[in-house]
Amino acid sequence: MRVTTMKSAALIGAALFCAHGAAAADLTATRTIEDSVPVGGERELVVIVDNMFGAIHVTAHDRDTIELKAVETVRGKLQADLDRARAEVGLRTEREPGRVAFRVRRLDDKGCTDCNWGRNRWDGYSVAYDIELKIPRNAAVDLNNVNGDTVVDGVHGDFEIHNVNGGMRLTGLEGSGRLATVNGRIDAAFARAPKSATSFETVNGKVDVTFPPDLKADLAFETMHGDMFTDFETQPIAAAAQSNEPVRNGGKFLIRSGRPSSVRVGTGGPMYSFKTLNGEIFVRKGAR
Numbered sequence: 001m002r003v004t005t006m007k008s009a010a011l012i013g014a015a016l017f018c019a020h021g022a023a024a025a026d027l028t029a030t031r032t033i034e035d036s037v038p039v040g041g042e043r044e045l046v047v048i049v050d051n052m053f054g055a056i057h058v059t060a061h062d063r064d065t066i067e068l069k070a071v072e073t074v075r076g077k078l079q080a081d082l083d084r085a086r087a088e089v090g091l092r093t094e095r096e097p098g099r100v101a102f103r104v105r106r107l108d109d110k111g112c113t114d115c116n117w118g119r120n121r122w123d124g125y126s127v128a129y130d131i132e133l134k135i136p137r138n139a140a141v142d143l144n145n146v147n148g149d150t151v152v153d154g155v156h157g158d159f160e161i162h163n164v165n166g167g168m169r170l171t172g173l174e175g176s177g178r179l180a181t182v183n184g185r186i187d188a189a190f191a192r193a194p195k196s197a198t199s200f201e202t203v204n205g206k207v208d209v210t211f212p213p214d215l216k217a218d219l220a221f222e223t224m225h226g227d228m229f230t231d232f233e234t235q236p237i238a239a240a241a242q243s244n245e246p247v248r249n250g251g252k253f254l255i256r257s258g259r260p261s262s263v264r265v266g267t268g269g270p271m272y273s274f275k276t277l278n279g280e281i282f283v284r285k286g287a288r
Contacts, residue, residue: 026075026126029082033070033129035093037100040064045139045157048101053128053147060137060154060172066100067134068093076125085125104129140175149184156191167205176270181205185279189286193217199273207274210284216266220273223281228274230283234263 039045047066049056054073061067074085087107094101104127130148135141140157143150150163152170159177161168167184176194178201179186185205193215200207206226211217218237221228274281 026077027079027082029074031072033068033072033091035068037066037068037093037095038064039066039100039136039139042098044098045136046099046142047133047135047139048099048103048142049131049133049144050101050103051129051131051145051148052104053126054130054145055148055151055166056143056145057130057132057151058141058143058153058155059132059134060139060156061134062137063134064136065134066136068102068131069133070102070129070131073128073130074125075127078124081123081125084123085127088123089127091129091131102131102133140177158196194270194272197271197273199275201273201275202279203277204279205276206279206282207276208282208284209272209274210286213285213288214266215285216269218262218264218268218271219283220260220262220271221281222260222273222275223277223279225278226276226280228261228281228283230263230265231285232265232283234265237262237264 041064047058049058070091072091074082076082076085090105090107092101092103092105094103135155137154138156141152141155141159141161143152143159143161145162145166146164147166148163149166150161150168152159152161152168152173154172156174158175159173159179161170161177161179163181163184165183166181168179168181168186168188170179170188173188173190174192176196176198178199179188180199180201182202183204184202186200186202186207186209188200188208189210190212193211200209215232219230219234274283
């Protein structure tokens with residue numbers, strides 16, 4: 001297990017006054033956490049992030065290291081709350097062969113059964129981490145967040161990315177995997193089409209995915225309140241041809257909502273599935 005080095009720059013918030021009298025705001029302290037993890041010689045590498053509150057931003061680079069920069073923000077009513085937060089909660093760097101993980105944990109790490117995650121507050125304080133990583137381009141990522149957006153730029157490995165309250169924005173992808181959030185939109189652009197089955201799922205939000213123009217894949221759509229659009233030429237998959245026939249709408253093919261639909265692009269290939277309850281689905285043809 002690695003212990004991160006920290007560059008501290010605490011900023012303590014002053015009292016705020018409201019129109020109905022003086023009301024003390026939370027005290028706030030921030031500091032920057034930095035770590036550099038060498039990963040040269042790893043034939044396969046998975047980078048894991050488990051965050052609770054705050055953004056995750058992962059960028060690919062062409063080096064055999066993982067570079068971490070995270071801003072920790074602690075809030076509480078008393079200075080004692082801030083001190084206790086620093087003693088009880090932290091961002092850990094953990095490593096084993098082929099895997100490096102950055103995890104927000106209670107430092108006693110007994111399963112966190114006494115943590116009130118749902119309210120973003122432990123015993124009189126709250127802690128958030130905005131996490132930035134630079135990772136080797138071909139690494140796979142396993143990213144998990146509860147409250148905050150996730151951004152991934154230029155990563156070519158496979159991916160498993162899960163949010164609860166937050167959107168996703170991904171560019172330059174070449175791998176396969178799963179993107180899933182509950183409340184937030186998904187925007188993804190692929191530099192190379194996924195070679196294996198890949199899924200995109202949100203409950204409340206739009207799904208907007210761009211693939212290379214030479215795409216060959218089978219597409220499965222499902223949305224309850226919204227329509228599905230694509231500017232690829234498609235054919236209904238034979239087993240469901242009667243219900244899946246696309247119609248042209250404004251230069252795009254429109255597949256009606258309210259029932260699952262499956263279509264084929266080109267000669268077909270891996271199955272890509274798109275699912276949302278409240279929101280539209282767009283599958284776009286990228287530029288050459």
